[in-house]
Each structure stands twice: as C-alpha cells, then as structure tokens.
Amino acid sequence: MKGEKNVDVCLITPGHPSKNPRLVKEADALVEAGFEVAVVAGDYHPWGHEADEQFADREWRLEHVEYGPMASPLRRAMLSGRKRIAGALDSVIPVESEFLNLRAIHWAIPELMQRTRSIHADLYIAHYLPALLAAVAAAQEREAKVGFDAEDFHRGEFPEREQESQKARLTRWMEEKFIPRCDYLTAAAPGVGKEYAEILDIFPPTTVLNVFPLSQRSGHTPTEELAEESPDRGLSLYWYSQTIGPDRGLETVVQAMGLAQRKGKDLPPLTLSLRGSWASGYEEELRTVARSAGLDDNQIRHLDRAAPDQLVERASQHDVGLALEQPDALRARDLCITNKILAYLLAGLPVLATDTDGQRYVHDEAPEAVALCPAEDEEVMADRILRWAQSPSRRLEAADAAERAGRERFNWALEKEKFLSQVRSVLD
Structure with a gap:
C-alpha cells in the first residue's frame, strides 16, 4: 500500500x-x-x-x-x-x-x-x-x-x-x-x-x-525552581492533580489540619501545598473552609502545574504526600492506584492515604511508609498528621521506608x- x-x-x-x-x-x-x-x-x-x-x-x-x-x-x-x-x-x-x-x-x-x-x-x-x-x-x-x-x-x-x-x-x-x-x-x-x-x-x-522510573528522582527540575518548591517553615502536606476541585478530600484535610493545631502542643506550622489548576470558584470555597477550621490564608499554598518528569523530584521537597481517593464516590476511585501515591513513595515521602481498595494494596506492600485513614474522618486524619508532625524521628523512619519501597518495589x-x-x- x-x-x-x-x-x-x-x-x-x-x-x-x-x-x-x-x-x-x-x-x-x-x-x-x-x-x-x-x-x-x-x-x-x-x-x-x-x-x-x-x-x-x-x-x-x-x-x-x-x-x-x-x-x-x-x-x-x-x-x-x-x-x-x-x-x-x-x-x-x-x-x-x-x-x-x-x-x-x-x-x-x-x-x-x-x-x-x-x-x-x-x-x-x-x-x-x-x-x-x-x-x-x-x-x-x-x-x-x-x-x-x-x-x-x-x-x-x-x-x-x-x-x-x-x-x-x-x-x-x-x-x-x-x-x-x-x-x-x-x-x-x-x-x-x-x-x-x-x-x-x-x-x-x-x-x-x-x-515511575528511578531516574525521575533527580535532574529534571531547574535548581532555582526546586528551591522554591516547599514552604520555608514547618510541615508541608503535598497533593497534586490536573485540577484542584471539590469531592477530592481536600476539605477533610484542612479540617484535620485545624483540629491537629488545636490538639497538638509545640506543633510546627502546617501548610497544605496544592499543585494543579483551580476549578472555577473552588479556591475561595476551600479557603473559606480553611478559615472556619482556624487556618491562616498562607497555610493553603498553590503551585503551578509541572512537567510529568518533574513530579517525583518536586514531591521530594515536601514532607508528607496526600493520596485522598474517595471510596464511596465512584467504584473506579475505590479500585484505582493513582500516580500520586506511587510518585510519593519513589520520592521518599511518607504517605497519608484514604482507606480504599487500591490504596490498601499499596499499604499492605509498604505498611511502614503508608498510613491509612477513613476518607471523611478528620479526627483520625488529624491524629495521623500529629503523629508525624510531633515526632520527626517517626516521620524520618516512614520516609526511609517509602524510599526503600520506591527503590525495591514500586518503580x-x-x-x-x-x-x-x-x-x-x-x-x-
């Protein structure tokens, strides 16, 4: 032909x-x-x-x-x-x-x-x-x-x-x-x-x-951009997607952050770092929830979308990765294992994940690196955040387990x- x-x-x-x-x-x-x-x-x-x-x-x-x-x-x-x-x-x-x-x-x-x-x-x-x-x-x-x-x-x-x-x-x-x-x-x-x-x-x-490939751990992001990736203080909770919008579990996270602040003593400042494009009207909606939870505006931090081969390297600059799939919303979301939870592990980031069918599989493979919690339970989520925020040694142990899981299993x-x-x- x-x-x-x-x-x-x-x-x-x-x-x-x-x-x-x-x-x-x-x-x-x-x-x-x-x-x-x-x-x-x-x-x-x-x-x-x-x-x-x-x-x-x-x-x-x-x-x-x-x-x-x-x-x-x-x-x-x-x-x-x-x-x-x-x-x-x-x-x-x-x-x-x-x-x-x-x-x-x-x-x-x-x-x-x-x-x-x-x-x-x-x-x-x-x-x-x-x-x-x-x-x-x-x-x-x-x-x-x-x-x-x-x-x-x-x-x-x-x-x-x-x-x-x-x-x-x-x-x-x-x-x-x-x-x-x-x-x-x-x-x-x-x-x-x-x-x-x-x-x-x-x-x-x-x-x-x-x-993701092991090679994506480093060498893909301009140095000056990488230096500005994380907040300059406290603990950065990190989440990314193409769209930052409702029904993604973000409201529960900000409520859990507020609860953790009220319950914790000598707690380092908490920041929610979000990468993606805001859905129409959602930024103000989420900030309203955050203010009602007792958070300041600067505790919700927006990051622009990034090239796919930079996502792992950028994630490594934060402290805890958030995988917030909602099990009751759609059957597909309950079953899936998203890019983000696997990117966090390869980046050496401990993961706070909702208890879905797919994410339970990852937890069972790397239990020391992934902490599960019910999807809409801010009380349990706040306790998980407090555990890592108040004990840097525990968080470092979880980070080491994540790095090991990324290197030996999830790549x-x-x-x-x-x-x-x-x-x-x-x-x-």
Missing part, C-alpha cells in the same frame, strides 16, 4: 501523551527493548500541545490527530456537530448502531481509526476506550494483534444516578464489545483487572502498576519487565 508505515508496535490514545505518562513509559520501554514504535495521539488542548514538544527527540514517532481547540474552526465545528447529531440519533433509534455509537461517544474516533490504519504494525496497544476501537479496527484490517491497557475501571466512573445515561451505556458497550477481542489486557491495579475478568468473563489481566524498572514480557508473549 502506498504510504504504508511499518513498525512493530503502535500505541494509541485519544489524549495528549504529556497527559498520559503511562503510555510514554510503555513507548520508551519498547524502544529500549529494540522495537520500532509509533504513537497515535489526540491533540486537543494548547497546554498539552506545547507539552508534547518534549517528545520531539524520542526514538518513537508521534502522530497527532487534531480536534477541539487545536483543530481549525471548520474542522472543530464539523466534529462537534457530528458528535451531537450522532448522540441525538443514538438516543431515539431503538436498534444498536456501531456507526452512531463510535461517533456519539467521542469527537474523533473515526479520525483516530483512519490514522491508526495508516500505520502497519504487528501489535496495536490502546490506552482508554476510544482508542480501543481504533486499535481493534486496525488490527483486524492488518491481521495483527491488539492489546488494551485498563488504567481505570471505566464503567465504574459513573455515579449511580448516571448509570443509565448515554455515556455510561456507550462505555459498557465499548467494554463488552471490544475488550474480549483483545489478545492481551493489562490493568493498573489488581482490583481493576479482577472486576473486568469477572464482568467480561475473560482471563485475568496482568497488573502493571503505574509507577518502572521492575514493572516494565511485566509489560515487555506480555508484549513478547503475544508477538511470539
């Missing part, structure tokens, strides 16, 4: 690689292992577009599919209108239509499919469900293998009141129709793999934790071998 591009492995994601470090680690690992690699990725956000420039010198090829703000006005209007019309028709037509479904669930699935089909690979690996449709279509056309990486339990991302929504229904449709067609499945947490195995009646997926040098073994097994 004219213009055919031959690689061993093609990875596909509907989003930016800069917002999906797991995919980037897989692409790098495959190149290291001697595979020719291409990545097909969505290009929809100015920040992500700029951040993706960091991959220009990688040995894998990146091909973008533009939509949203990164597309031309005409293309943006066409894709948005197509999704809206397909969604409306899908809601009223009584029979299932794959043609409508794949256009209703996402803005650019046909374009992802077209770009992926243009790459002749032996194995197509999808990240996130919209990419899975493109991977399966390309693999079928090329008589190739297909894999899917389940970073989350996707049907569990909807609250009970939204279970019959169009998006939830189409999510279940994608899972049930396309995941069983994969030649292999990996999952970012044991609970995610177990749920999919039971629901879809498939072989249990291989767990590949969302850990990409170990997890990538499971991923590569899965790839080799499928291709062989």
